[in-house]
Amino acid sequence: MFSRIATMIADGPKVEARRLQALILVAAAVAVGVFMLTIAWRMKGPTVHPDEFGFLLNGQIFLGHHEAVVPTGSFYPVGYGVVTAIGSAVLGGISGGYRFALFFNFACAVGVAGVIYVLARRVFQLPTYVAVIGASLVYVAPGTVVSSAYAWPETAARLMALVWVLLLARVAESMNVRLMMAIGVLVGILPVLHGRFTLFIPITFLLFGWWFLTKQCSRVVLCISGALVFIAYFVSYSLNTFVKTLVYTTSYDQENRLLLRLFKPELWTALVRTTAGQTWYLLATSAGLVGIALMFMVANIFAPSTQKKSRDPQTIAMIAILLGTISILFTGGLQLLYGRRADHLIYGRYVEVMVPALWLVGIVALYKAHRFVLRVWPVSVAAFIGICFAYQIIDGLDRVKDGYQRNTLVFPNTVGIDAMSKLVSPGFVSFTIAFALVSAVLYVVYLKRASWALALLALLLAVGSITSAQDSLLPRGDYLEAAGSSREVALMPGVEEIGFDKGISNDALYYFLRYKLHPVRLTYFDASTPNAVIDASYVCIYGWRERPPIEGSWEIVAEEPGFQRVLFRRVGSTHC
Known part of the structure; x- marks a missing residue:
């Protein structure tokens, strides 16, 4: 079977790209890039909580x-705290780190x-255009x-995943020690950037072992590389453990928690659903x-070949991309097992790490x-x-549509569908129909004028990215801007907590x-229930008008309407 597929691939006509198409897409990329620079300048602050704030906070720990x-x-x-730390040191404060x-x-x-x-040029031997x-x-893709x-x-994780693939392909070509x-x-240091990279380690060892068994590298090189x-x-x-014990004291033991889920058969059905x-x-x-x-990757990896596949850069790159994608789908599925939001059903944030590499192979x-x-x-x-209609049969309703109506479809985690949500009423079925229609149009274009199919897709993505940035990204800052009316009262000289x-x-x-009160520490604790205990050092506390702090006498001095x-x-105090 793989022999027939390989013959089909090898004998099929090659599509010629045109200079005009390349120029159009470069112009589109430049336009999108300039627009996104203005977006970066106009953003009011972090709005994905606690995610963005967590990465900004890590930078403050470094400082x-x-x-x-x-x-x-x-x-x-x-x-990533290294980045936000440099920003804070150069531009000043946590807001400087954000910008x-x-x-x-x-x-x-x-x-x-x-x-x-x-x-594309060095590994997959594609023409320049x-x-x-x-x-x-x-x-121009929204995910990028x-x-x-x-x-x-x-x-940065997308970039590092591509660098990992490129280095593996270059080693296959040259066996450079x-x-x-x-x-x-x-690969050892990547988990400090993104937890999903942890499974890249066994994938890398698998390829190292293959090179050793096929006598492409020596035992000494294998041992030194493995030790590194x-x-x-x-x-x-x-580094991760140090910061976790410092400010993430209530965080779960993520790795062990995910591994334990593997040994619970009652969760396997849910794992299939989240992966799907x-x-x-x-x-x-x-x-x-x-x-x-x-x-295409499966066909090429298993197709017969006259040369050693362990020394073929394209084969090694495809193996890395395929296994990397499977690992992230798998760990992402484990992570989302108990998800209740609409975006958890069609989650894209984790798998987007491998999307640039996958699209390249496409x-x-x-x-x-x-x-x-x-x-x-x-x-x-x-x-x-x-997949969509299997979900409908199993659930008996469109859970994405239902979740959207309950305001649980989180845009940053499904950035690839955001522009489509402006055209159709959000829902699993409506999204599926819309994307299927787009796919059909692109297929017809590919059938008739093959070289224009990708150009059309890229232009659609560029329009989608601009739409998402303008209509979904910027307005999120309105909530942040609405907060902080109490800032002048809270940030009087000498206030630390x-x-x-x-x-x-x-x-x-x-x-x-x-974010707005930094570097003042804002400490989260119970202050209003009957069992609350309030340390005497706290002079000011944010709370609810109808639920004042349980201990002592307090007065309202500012409001977040x-x-x-x-x-x-505290009554009798002049500042926080």
Whole structure:
């Protein structure tokens, strides 16, 4: 079977890219880039709580600031804190760290496009115009450029995943000892940036072992490279543990918690569902391109070959991309098992790490395997349609639509569907139909004028990114801007710590105020229930008008009207 598929791919006509298409897409990428720079400048502050604030806070830890504990079960790896720390040191304060992070992410998005170009030319041997088209398409995608407008490491993670793939391919080509050691250091340190990179370590060891067994590298090189992986991982683990015990004292033991879920058979059905939902996101938001990529990779990896596959850069790159995608789908599925929000059903934030690499392989297929693509594209579209309707049959209702009506569809985690939500009423079925129609149009264009299909997809993505940034990204800052009317009263000279009465899980105002009042510590604790104990050192506490602090005499000195909160101060005190 794989022999026939390989013959189909090899014998199929090659699609020729045109200079005009490359120029159009470069112009579109530049336009989107300039627009996103203005967005980065106009953003009012972090709005994804506690995620963005957590990464900003990590930077303050690097600078030696004493910070209040973050009241969340989540943990945010410390690596990106280097970026926010540099921003704070250079531009001043936590707000400087935020602004610097956005421009750093913009540079990472450009870097993603650059590495895509290098992979396309050097590893997959695509013509220059095709490589330019591929780099432009990946750059203008919402998952790349819109996600870069948040102070989080997602864009940097996409870049590092591509660098990992590129280095593995280069080692396969040259068996350069230094490059192999560099991969060891890189893959060991990556978990300090993003927890999903932990499973890249066994994938890397698998490839190292393959090279050793096929006598491509010596035992000494294997041992040194492996030792570097462990040393680098120990450093990343130690850094993460240090910060976790310092400010994330209520966070879960994430890795062990996910592993334990594997041994609970009652959760396996839910794991299939969450993995299927992420797969739907990959297939639908790429108009079937990711499905083409997955089938193309499997066909090439298992097809007979006259050369050693362990020394073939394309094969090694595809193995890394395929296994990396599977690992993130798997760990993401474990993470989302108990998800209740609408976006948890079609979650895209985790798997977006591998999207640039997947799209690149899809582009390779579209230009190198015309006959193959014509056969498998409908299969890819049918797959995400099938996932959607399987959900409807099992659930008996459209849970995405139901969740949207209850305001539980979180935009940053499903950035790829945001622009479509402006055109159709959000729902699993409506999204599926809309993306299937887009896929059908692109398929017809590919059938008639193959070289224009990717150009059309890229232009659609560019329009979608601009729409999402303008209509969804910027307005999120309105909530942040509405917070902080109590700032002048709270930030009087000498204030170091203020209390915040807990009562709402993941309270948005708490994180908004922590950002606006920084470097004042805003400590989250129970201040109004009968069992509350309030330390005498607290002079001011944020709470509810109808629920004053339980101990002592307090007066209201300021209000946060947009959030129905007030600032209490002890009677007789002149400042917080």
